[in-house]
Amino acid sequence: MYTKTQEVDSPIKPRVQDETGRLKAVVLGTAVSVGSAPSMDEVYDPSSRAHLLAGTYPKEEDMVVEMEGFQSLLQSYDVQVYRPTVLENCNQIFARDIGFVVEDTFFRSNILPLREKEFEAIENLVAHIPEKQFQVCPEEVHVEGGDVMPWGDYLFIGAYTQKDYPQQITARTNQAAIDFLTEYFPQKEVKAFELIKSATVANQNALHLDCCFQPVGKNKAIICPDGFMQQEDVEWIRSFFGAENIFEVTADEMAGMHCNVFSISPEVVVSEKHFTRLNTWLREQGLTVEEIQYAEISKQGGLLRCSTLPLIRQY
Numbered sequence: 327m328y329t330k331t332q333e334v335d336s337p338i339k340p341r342v343q344d345e346t347g348r349l350k351a352v353v354l355g356t357a358v359s360v361g362s363a364p365s366m367d368e369v370y371d372p373s374s375r376a377h378l379l380a381g382t383y384p385k386e387e388d389m390v391v392e393m394e395g396f397q398s399l400l401q402s403y404d405v406q407v408y409r410p411t412v413l414e415n416c417n418q419i420f421a422r423d424i425g426f427v428v429e430d431t432f433f434r435s436n437i438l439p440l441r442e443k444e445f446e447a448i449e450n451l452v453a454h455i456p457e458k459q460f461q462v463c464p465e466e467v468h469v470e471g472g473d474v475m476p477w478g479d480y481l482f483i484g485a486y487t488q489k490d491y492p493q494q495i496t497a498r499t500n501q502a503a504i505d506f507l508t509e510y511f512p513q514k515e516v517k518a519f520e521l522i523k524s525a526t527v528a529n530q531n532a533l534h535l536d537c538c539f540q541p542v543g544k545n546k547a548i549i550c551p552d553g554f555m556q557q558e559d560v561e562w563i564r565s566f567f568g569a570e571n572i573f574e575v576t577a578d579e580m581a582g583m584h585c586n587v588f589s590i591s592p593e594v595v596v597s598e599k600h601f602t603r604l605n606t607w608l609r610e611q612g613l614t615v616e617e618i619q620y621a622e623i624s625k626q627g628g629l630l631r632c633s634t635l636p637l638i639r640q641y
């Protein structure tokens with residue numbers, strides 16, 4: 327069974343149209359029983375790899391505390407927070423990637439095979455979603471929720487479509503995913519961005535789109551230009567949001583997950599407490615910034631957005 331921290335509203339009717347609408351229900355991953363540190367053969371992102379090598383790989387108890395803090399904050403905003411069933415010795419921190427909601431449909435992702443098991447832990451929860459609002463992505467469609475961002479009439483997708491896709495362990499969303507979502511949402515303008523990939527160097531890798539780009543508020547965004555393979559995509563984002571509405575982060579800040587904040591509403595954003603430069607800018611834009619401690623989680627190549635899977639936002 328999934329763990330619910332509040333009563334489940336059944337049925338759960340998914341609805342997410344953008345990145346910042348007022349959050350009502352969310353799955354927050356869990357670090358409980360995350361298992362021992364992976365071996366160098368098992369590791370699947372460059373940040374975890376670097377921390378394994380440096381002997382600074384995060385401890386379960388520290389990550390559990392950070393995630394509890396996030397849960398309490400979300401609940402203080404009256405958000406219904408669901409946690410996955412705890413699977414023994416399984417890393418279930420990054421709930422974002424295992425599924426995603428666009429408009430009124432929950433999609434089950436086809437994620438990195440090494441992470442496949444994670445979906446089991448929310449099966450009983452998604453069973454509350456009406457069948458007509460639940461969609462399993464076809465087998466050839468490789469997609470993780472970190473690469474999918476609805477933004478009103480637009481659907482932003484992070485992808486990697488180069489020939490060496492099968493060899494890139496940090497490439498999780500392919501051309502078939504772009505084609506599938508384009509066909510599924512004919513009324514949306516699908517904008518796909520090619521991301522840079524590296525299995526070994528964290529500041530040369532944009533694991534997902536949400537590691538190098540994140541809209542905030544009503545019309546603003548955080549980007550790391552270095553995360554994009556094509557300069558014209560960066561230019562497109564600059565002109566779409568307007569240069570004055572964009573905060574740019576460095577490649578090192580991208581590796582530290584500065585783009586991976588999470589919005590509770592167009593007015594309130596959750597950020598990491600060490601992101602001083604970013605948090606100052608967010609406040610200057612008139613946003614309320616809820617700062618929490620999440621630095622241990624960042625060592626695994628994900629942060630606040632990555633550990634959440636929004637089910638319902640209100641419009």
Ligand SMILES: NC(=O)NCCC[C@H](N)C(=O)O
Nearest residue numbers: 371420472534626627628632
């Ligand atoms: N959306 C995200 O960027 N999720 C972070 C996933 C990190 C995890 N270590 C992975 O490589 O899959």
